[in-house]
Amino acid sequence: MGGFIELYKIDKVKIKENLYPKISDTSLPDVFLETIDKRFGSFRDFLKSEPEFSAISYESILKKLQQEDYTLENEEFTALFDWFTWYYQNDHEGDEEIFAHHGFISIWHLTTRYEVPLLFSVTAMGIEEFYIPLLDHAQELTIDRILSSNDLLLMVDYLILLSFKVAVYMDSPDVELMRQSLEISKFDTSFNLHISTEKHLNTYLQDHDYMYRNEMTHLLEGGYEYIPGIMMNIKENLGSYEGPIYLDQSY
Secondary structure, three states, X not given: OXXXXXXXEEOHHHHXXXXXXXXXOOOOOXXXXXXXXXXXXXXXXXXXXXXXXXXXXXXXXXXXXXXXXXXXXXXXXXHHHHHHHHHOHHHHOOOHHHHHHOXXXXXXXXXXXXXXXHHXXXXXXXXXXXXXXXXXXXXXXXXXXXXXXXXXXXXXXXXXXXXXXXXXXOOOOOHHHHHHHOOHHHHOOOHHHHHHHHHHHHHHHHOOOOOOHHHHHXXXXXXXXXXXXXXXXXXXXXXXXXXXEEEEEEO
């Protein structure tokens, strides 16, 4: 299966200053895009013409974006992102810097063949089955087309540590190099992460009915060599950002 999922954080100031003038302009002329055989006009008209977004209130979005601390729902983000992507296609041509200028900041993209299942299936299942039960407080991992930055960071750290433990199990000659480059020492006080990832790996090795066997097999057959680097890139690009993470799916 081809395609990818792009992860985005948002800059509320840039959305307000740079994107808002565009979506509030109701006099924009129609444009026709041959690649998707559709005609689009202003953002207001776009919402009315697309059944997927017909329940979204144009006035409500305008009002929300004028507030100091607003939160976009998943459908609202998707509508804004899709309209901007299509209407200004000739201006940005996929240039992430222009997206970032308008408040859509890409963190990374994950291919759907192995990377998406490893993060959103293997890792999510591991956290829910092995990590959360170790906590003293109730916690729920919500995975949809919107994530919290804290949940994403937990998933990234979990997959980094799980990959490292796979490397140790596989007796990789690069274990010590990985230990340094992945900053494994930072997990020294994260006992629950260590315990849960150990149990996760052992469950795969001992249970032949393990649900995500193909994906874990890929991790053991070499995925552990490159998956952690992707996770470190996500972690670096996430930085100190706290807020929603939006997913744009392209298949």
